[in-house]
Amino acid sequence: MGTRYLESLFNPGSIVIVGASERATNLGGMVLRNLMSGGFPGDLMVINRNDYETVHGVKCFHKVSKMPISPDLAIICTPPETVPRMVRQLGEAGVKTAIVMTGGMSRAHSKTGQPLMYSVRDAGREYGIRILGPNTIGLMVPSRSMNATYAHMGALPGKVAFVGQSGTIASSIIDWAFARGVGFSHFLTLGDGMDIGHDDLIDYLAQDPSCRAILLHIENIPDPRRFVSAVRVASRTKPVIAVKSGRVPESEWMPVQLPMGISRTDPIYDAVLRRAGVLRVDGLGQMFDALESLTRMRPVRREELVIMANGVGPGVLSVDRLSALGGELASLSNDTIEALAKLMPSYWTRKNPIDLGYDASPTLYADTLRVLAKDSNVSNVLVMYAPSLTEDSLHIADSVVQASKGTRLNIFTCWLGQSTVLDARDEFYRVGIPSFFSPEKAVTAFMQHVNHQRVQRLLRETPESFTDHYLDRSTARKIVMKAHRSGRNHLSNSEARAVIQDYGLRTVNTLYCDDVDGVLETFQVERRPIDITLIHERGCHPFMEEQSGRGRYKATIQGLNSENAIIDSCRVLLEEYRAHYPSSGFLGFAVQRTYQHLGGIAFSVGITRDPVFGPLVVCGAAGASVNVRTDRQIALPPLNMVLAKELLRRTYMYRLLREYSLQPEEDIRAVCETLVTLSQIVIDIPHIRGLEILPLLFSRDGAVAVDVAIDLADKPGRPIIQPYPRELEEWLVLPKSGRKVIVRPVLAEDEPTHRDFHHQQSPESIRYRFFQYRKHFSHEDVAQMVQIDYDREMVFIANAQREEGVGEETLGTVRGWTDADNLQCEFAVMVQDKLAGEGLGFSLMQKLIDYCRNRGTVEMIGNVLPDNRPMLALAKRLGFEAKYNIEEDVIDLRLQLNEPQKDWQRERLKGR
CATH class of the missing domain: 3.40.50.261 (Succinyl-CoA synthetase domains)
Structure with a gap:
């Protein structure tokens, strides 16, 4: 939802408390007393259907329609069944933000049968009101003398923001923090979080200079894509520390559907928070200890x-x-x-x-x-x-x-x-x-x-390049989509192998036989020891061994070197199959040469899909140890080599690989390349629900998949982190030099060419771009330029083959930062000095303008130094409106991309 109207929530000039009375236990009365005792400087009003003239000395009105002004913030403390109607009345009166403190709305139901909290959400959306809650303790902003809570005490002013989900935990934190001398810039709980969520608040707090650290208490993350995007921005500039409650199934508030291959949800949250740059701690005490260490x-x-x-x-x-x-x-x-x-x-x-x-x-x-x-x-x-x-x-x-x-x-x-x-x-x-x-x-x-x-x-981190984004992987996609259109929910063993082979993953050569006679004929041709695996329909699904119990079902017999041994082994496999999977269709036998040339540490790697968090990459031990050691670790796609190695390092198997592999560095790289490839497969082919390679072994030439299984889903899965948008790539030819240039989104792997690009620029070009002379760009500087979140930011670079040698060079770049509400995008553009007059700057700017216009951004803005005549001429050619800013001594540029559709958009643009 973004930061729309949140300024009215955190800095209201006037507040109305709905349902307050002078009864000692009245919720609204408690909030009113806290506002008054805290010295709230704005106007206060009360709405109560009883004919009170005042409540605790504050003017009281019988109805919403009787209010003399439209307050910035309404605090609703009325019975559950009255809240949806009250939200509508406040919306009609022009109120923009509301705090619903009323509890029990997840258990009370409306006439339609849905919980009342959804009726509150729908009413808020209908009238454009931003709602905190229901079932929230409220909000404190100590620096503004605002204590709009029913807490037993106020918080000290400070530089730390706390965003929680439980009111009772929040009350104890206030007490605890007071005793330790910890103050807060903002303090609130989400309650049921039907409208305003963690992501909205983090976006707001990331921009607030009075907040220098963010503490989070999390029970769940309803919109992980927005959450990760918001926190990744915030955590680059200030510490974000989180406690996640409900770590085991017994403590979870609501039972959740677990993805294949995952036994509990907590490791998923761990992966999400780690990828977002959040420090996760194990409890409230550790939260304040971590705050002590991070801030001091x-x-x-x-x-x-x-x-x-x-x-x-x-x-x-x-x-x-x-x-x-x-x-x-x-x-x-x-x-x-x-x-x-x-x-x-x-x-x-x-x-x-x-x-x-x-x-x-x-x-x-x-x-x-x-x-x-x-x-x-x-x-x-x-x-x-x-x-x-x-x-x-x-x-x-x-x-x-x-x-x-x-x-x-x-x-x-x-x-x-x-x-x-x-x-x-x-x-x-x-x-x-x-x-x-x-x-x-x-x-x-x-x-x-x-x-x-x-x-x-x-x-x-900026990783080394591995994935080739220009290779054609259409064969794998055709295999999957053909199976999907036919209504199948999995691929056959041979199809699964073909998919990963199309992405360059090596597999053990496998022949398929319909019956025992076919196996014997294959052995007679091979004339060397073979391994036999019985294939049946349920066995074609990933992570099946974990569901059946590892070791309880024998599907493979290895090292067979005689016809009698083969016949006896096939009989044993059929008996095992009939005993464990009598209703699963028999599909034949898979025959492989005994892979004595393979060895090393056996890994289980793959893809699974969570209903909330989308596709996940998993890595850990193969065999029974994955359950005994709970070694399966999780990461979010897309992965690069740095992230893949971080995932691998968290596994117990990594230590075994380091200590016992004959070529540890080569094997580590092989596993990481496999993980990156699996990540790319699920991005390219989103109908894949699950994929498991079991086991992944090693030869002198790298990793080898012995067996693979792939599941399909009815609907495509979407990663919660926006992957590289390959569809935005395009080629152009520079008119003067005739050089062929690719214009594409930036990649983390572009750091070397990006750094060279900035170092080659003239001092004047650097001053035009950064508003100051800079002689040096550190690794951290350039890494931040290329490590972007495609949901919030876009950087297009123009790359071409070097004229003087091998490799690419960056000829130009344009960058756009979009705010959390997708209202405005701020741009910056720079091209190599020697390319003046080639029109590359115009092409890059037009590319960014088209991109922002298509994603619904309302306005593009920028600042240009008054003496930057080339940029001012380009802006005029593109249709920007230019206005001198006397306070900053810059030229403000504005270009409307789309008509504002909402009143709040028009209001905010007018205010700027």
Whole structure:
């Protein structure tokens, strides 16, 4: 839905509370009292059907139609059956936003039989009202003295936004945060979230400079495509930390349909949040610890940790937690060990963690930190102190604070205990050094910081090229669509093999026989050991072994080298088949040469589809271990090589591959290439519902699929992350030089040519584009230019073969940023200096204009420096309206692409 009217929700000039009275337990009365006690500066009104003149001193009206003004925000606290009618009345009165606090609307039903909350949603859509709720605790904006909730206390002002789904959890968080001195820029819960959702609020908060971090409590994600798109934008500029409740089937509010090959939904949410750049934590306590680390700790240059304490015990506890969370201790250099030896007792262990001794003085703490600061291997230091009779905790804290000034070290602390160390903790809070109550909390918060930077790094990674986007894969699509049109819900074994072979995946050569005689004839031709697999209809579906119980049904017998052995084996396979799948149609036997030349770690890789989150790529162990170890990991397509390797690294099998493979790097690359290919298959052929390669083995030439199964769906599946839009590619010929140029959307793999393109530009062209001179573009700068979300942003690049050699070069680029409401698109364009007069800038701009017009964007805008005459001439040629902006000293350009269809669109454009 976007950010439409959300400014009226968060910054209303006037509020009406519907249903408020002076009864102590009245919900509306509680909200009114909180608004008044919080010092809300705007106008307040009450609507109550009883003939009250005032409620708590606020003017009361009998009907909505009697209100003297149309308020910016309405807060509805009336019985469930009255709410839909009230929303309609408020809409007729011109109200644009409403908070519905009334609960029970998911269980109360309208005359049509649907829950009342859907009637509220429909009424809001009919009249264009944005609705928060129903069943929400309300909204706080402390900086604007607005407490529109029924909470027992107000929140402190701060820079953190909290968006939750449960009112009771929200109440406890307010209390908890107050005790820890944590303030909020915004605080609210979604309730049933029938209109305003996480994605809308994240879009709004991402643009609000008063919000520097976003905390999310999530029970479900109704629109994951918009959620991921919004969070990926927000998480690039501010930390986003999430708690997901309902992690196991027993705690889920509503039972959900699980996709094939997945035993619970939580790993799917894990994959979604990771891909969006969100730090996921395990509980509310960890949420605030993570907030402490992300907002106070410096960026982590290295991930290893040094631990120092006045005793062995705290260090041991810290190392235990660090190891459990996958962290590593830093190795001290020889120079550091020798320098520390001069400070320590003779019995010092000469290693990390560093035991300073029970009687460690403030001077020893400070000197140790100064020595560590000189070690290039050391980046992060956990400083711990346990109370003792010999030293004062505050004095030691002061020494740590002084030693930390001007150092490059990322220092955080843990002062153990309670009553005697509170002053020391307060001192750390005052100067901005993170401090924690226990070694476990400190290490967990540190690893959360590390994990957050890892997921952020994934957002900026630019992968090596692997998938060739120009190859023809029409054969595979024809096979699938022919089966789909015939009404089949799966492919045959041979068809499934043909599909993945068309995408370049290698398979074991397989022959198909109708009966035992056919198998014998094949053996007589092959004259070498063979493997036999019985094929039946249900066995052609992916992930079937998990449903039947791995090992309980024998479908393959290997290494047969005589006719008698073949006859006996076929009999055994038929008996197994009749016992386990008597109603499944028999399709024959598949015969393969015994694959003794294949080996390595056996993987199960494939595609499954979730009804909410769409296609998913899965990777893990083949055989019984996939269930015993719960090793199946999940990622969202589309994948590139970087994302595929991140998926592989999360599996237990990755460690086996690293340790036991004869050629680990080659095999790792082979698995990653397979995962990227599977991702591309499901994007190109969206009618594929499930695909499993089982097992995926290895030869000297790469990965080999031994068996494959593919399921089909009635309707195509859509990834929640927009894949590369190949349909937008087009070729053109430059009129002067005659060079053939492809204009296409940018890819993450374009970073090298994109970086070269910017480095070759003249200082003047750089100033025109970025409004300042820039000599250098870092990896992070260029990665952000090419790692885009095609849902929110579009970059078209013009590439051509290099005139002087092999490879491509980028000749020009045009970029468009579209707001969350698809109202305006801001553009920027640049072409190589030597191509002036070729018309490439015009072609790129026209490409972007056509794209935005087709997707319904209302207006295109841009800013141009007054002396950028070539761009101003191009804008005039394209029909832009130009106006000088005296405050910014730029020329504002505007081009209407489509007529605004809604009043709110016209209002917002007029306001700008």
